[in-house]
Amino acid sequence: MDVTTVEEAYKARVATDALREDPAQLAVLPALERVRRDLEQAPKKGILSRFSAPEPLRGLYLWGGVGRGKSMLMDLLAETVSVPKRRVHFHAFMQEIHAALEQARQQGAEDAIAPVADKIIAEVRLLAFDEMQISDIADAMIVGRLFERLLKGGVAVVTTSNRPPDELYKDGLNRNLFLPFIALLKERMEVCELSSVTDYRQGMLAGMPSYFTPINAEARATIETVWQELSGGGAEPLHLKVKGRSVVLPAFRNGVARATFYDLCGAPLGAADYLAIAAAVRVLILENIPCLSRSNYNEAKRFVTLVDALYEAGTRLVASAEAAPEMLYLEGEGTFEFERTASRLREMQSEGWGTVPA
Numbered sequence: 001m002d003v004t005t006v007e008e009a010y011k012a013r014v015a016t017d018a019l020r021e022d023p024a025q026l027a028v029l030p031a032l033e034r035v036r037r038d039l040e041q042a043p044k045k046g047i048l049s050r051f052s053a054p055e056p057l058r059g060l061y062l063w064g065g066v067g068r069g070k071s072m073l074m075d076l077l078a079e080t081v082s083v084p085k086r087r088v089h090f091h092a093f094m095q096e097i098h099a100a101l102e103q104a105r106q107q108g109a110e111d112a113i114a115p116v117a118d119k120i121i122a123e124v125r126l127l128a129f130d131e132m133q134i135s136d137i138a139d140a141m142i143v144g145r146l147f148e149r150l151l152k153g154g155v156a157v158v159t160t161s162n163r164p165p166d167e168l169y170k171d172g173l174n175r176n177l178f179l180p181f182i183a184l185l186k187e188r189m190e191v192c193e194l195s196s197v198t199d200y201r202q203g204m205l206a207g208m209p210s211y212f213t214p215i216n217a218e219a220r221a222t223i224e225t226v227w228q229e230l231s232g233g234g235a236e237p238l239h240l241k242v243k244g245r246s247v248v249l250p251a252f253r254n255g256v257a258r259a260t261f262y263d264l265c266g267a268p269l270g271a272a273d274y275l276a277i278a279a280a281v282r283v284l285i286l287e288n289i290p291c292l293s294r295s296n297y298n299e300a301k302r303f304v305t306l307v308d309a310l311y312e313a314g315t316r317l318v319a320s321a322e323a324a325p326e327m328l329y330l331e332g333e334g335t336f337e338f339e340r341t342a343s344r345l346r347e348m349q350s351e352g353w354g355t356v357p358a
Contacts, residue, residue, distance in 0.1 A: 064194030144181030294332030
């Protein structure tokens with residue numbers, strides 16, 4: 001029998017041991033199925049829809065601690081819905097919106113949000129976001145008006161987040177201007193908490209080596225396996241806006257990022273960039289860390305800053321390197337300071353390290 005509902009898709013994965021049944025996940029399946037059913041039963045867009053406003057569809061705001069399976073459940077919804085849809089990470093989506101708004105302004109639009117929202121409405125019925133978080137005043141001011149137009153246009157919005165709606169943009173600049181958007185979310189979207197006690201991402205990493213040396217075919221194959229298990233594949237670049245600049249993680253999905261040493265430490269990045277990366281990802285897979293010396297001193301300094309940012313944020317690090325942490329930096333200026341970095345790299349490999357609170 002073809003899988004037609006979210007519950008059936010979930011049970012099919014459990015039956016093949018791709019998933020372990022989780023009571024908290026089972027509890028939110030009806031909310032996801034309600035969205036799927038509403039979308040399938042809603043009138044299709046056509047000629048007549050031009051003369052009448054579409055029926056607003058109630059969305060879903062699914063929140064809970066990291067690694068609880070929110071992204072996996074959103075994948076199930078996207079897979080079982082047959083209407084036009086878009087599945088995208090919230091950071092990446094907002095980067096696209098900023099670019100589209102700028103283009104609309106250059107074309108003379110008085111209200112740039114209107115044509116940008118209308119284009120999305122014309123293209124999709126389901127807009128599924130991963131890891132919604134608001135940390136920028138520009139995003140805070142845009143997202144309210146954008147979502148209001150999308151919801152009125154008949155787009156069902158489903159989003160995951162690590163925070164409940166009332167904690168979005170918490171302590172942000174001029175947050176009082178953002179409060180109407182929170183009220184809109186709570187009014188127009190069903191709010192569900194995924195309250196599982198199990199962090200499946202930590203479970204995948206439990207007992208698994210996270211630092212691979214030397215860099216050889218075996219290390220590369222193991223890194224690829226870790227990446228596929230944690231991300232589920234289908235990654236796309238993540239662009240983070242930091243002080244007006246764009247910091248790019250080449251591959252990102254499910255809270256997991258993958259990059260090379262030279263992607264992040266060969267570029268002229270600083271502490272603010274690494275802090276933004278640490279805040280945006282739960283696991284960073286960093287490949288091809290070379291031996292460090294006076295010949296690549298600047299890259300070494302950036303690596304130290306990156307490790308500090310990951311350490312302080314509790315971000316898990318999976319790495320491949322030419323040498324063990326204590327043997328990475330043996331000569332040149334900065335060897336003494338690197339001892340702390342080597343110690344942190346060792347600590348970050350220990351069992352249970354990096355459990356990030358919700």
